[in-house]
Amino acid sequence: MQRLPGVGPKSAQRLALHILKRPEAEVEALAQAIIDAKKQVGLCQVCYHLSSEPVCDICRNINRDNTTICVVADSRDVIALEKTREYKGKYHVLGGVISPMDGIGPEQLTVQALVRRVSQQQPKEVIMAISPSVEGETTTLYIGQLLKPFTKVTRIAFGLPVGGDLEYADEVTLARALEGRRELD
């Protein structure tokens, strides 16, 4: 139990004792549910988002814009972006970011599949939506170079978070907010 994310020794003990107290049938149901989830949920063959079908709901949805692909590091980012209800295009999940220190290069990610998909599908725009860490920046720029021959490549804006206060923003964020300024409509 301790190996689960966010579960320390105390929580692990509490979880273990809770399970031991429940009726046997209930515990078996939990174990079965875990096995089933692992068996049934795989990756979408098109976008590599988590999916219980060979092709995920988003990729199969004909009402979504097929001409825009949003590239994210992780399935969690797809869920976060879906919550905004602003984005109507498709996704591509890389499965991580390029991080030579951790031995993760483009080959460990779904970069090749993305390039193939973009060169075949010829979308109008690819939006890079990767968190602005050093590794994230590297990934954005690397993939941007690869995709530019095929399509327009954009990236999400960095700057002040909405509701954030100028005074409390860190210097790098403020500098990016200044640099990324846009003309008022």
Place this chain on the structure above:
Amino acid sequence: MQRLPGVGPKSAQRLALHILKRPEAEVEALAQAIIDAKKQVGLCQVCYHLSSEPVCDICRNINRDNTTICVVADSRDVIALEKTREYKGKYHVLGGVISPMDGIGPEQLTVQALVRRVSQQQPKEVIMAISPSVEGETTTLYIGQLLKPFTKVTRIAFGLPVGGDLEYADEVTLARALEGRRELD
């Protein structure tokens, strides 16, 4: 002492007892320093930033770009932007944001002085750098409309803070980050 910002009853008591313990000369020096600061620090006649001179250091600095004016709500924002070392132009401090609920309209702020300054000085660009609250947005759009006849008006970028994670960004920020996306260089 309790009326000072961030000072609760306990801190106030600690401050008061500390002062009572110090030698009389030291206490008088503190009191005098407070009076002097209040007497000497006024507002810059040009930009309304805090200044001990009639015109502040930034406005007098001939090495700074005279063709860009950055409009902020508060002197604290000037200090925050100066820390980035990215901005080399001048400022204009509004003294707050438009907030009809609190009885603050453009007349309570230095809006008129800003319009006069821009119409006379004809800067190449005015950057609106106001925190993205409802009142901040109103202020940005209102002043933007006033200044557009004279110059190009831009605003700082809103989006993911640098080092922030996509997954933890709130929905409105993510939506703004998507909306404000830019083409990769």
